[in-house]
Amino acid sequence: ERIIQALHNPIRYLAYRDPGAANTARTIRIQASQIAPGIEIQIFDGGPLIPVAIRERIFERIKDSSLKEQLSESSFHAELSLPLAAQIIASHGGTISLEAVENNNLFRIRLPYLSA
DSSP states (O other): OHHHHHHHHHHHHHHHSOGGGTTSOOOEEEEEEEETTEEEEEEEEOOOOOOHHHHTTTTSOOOOHHHHHTSOHHHHHHHHHHHHHHHHHHHTTOEEEEEEETTEEEEEEEEEOOOO
């Protein structure tokens, strides 16, 4: 259940990070592929790109008031869920990152296969 929450949080962040575009259709794509020794899940949108200052620290708990000021209220609340997602994914032996690829924001989640 917690891993589902961790996968949902980046999707929710991309969907709600720009409240000014609330009535604008937004496409979020999800792709999964096998990698050794597990799975990689890519979650990406068509931008606009998340500013570098936010992207570099997006999985940290926000303590810097100047960074908080760059975020809208709904983005700030969505932002709180990303450190939690990173913590959950790490507890399962995985990693999460955020990259800018062409004009896309790309969350890349890597998880190992669970042993039975």
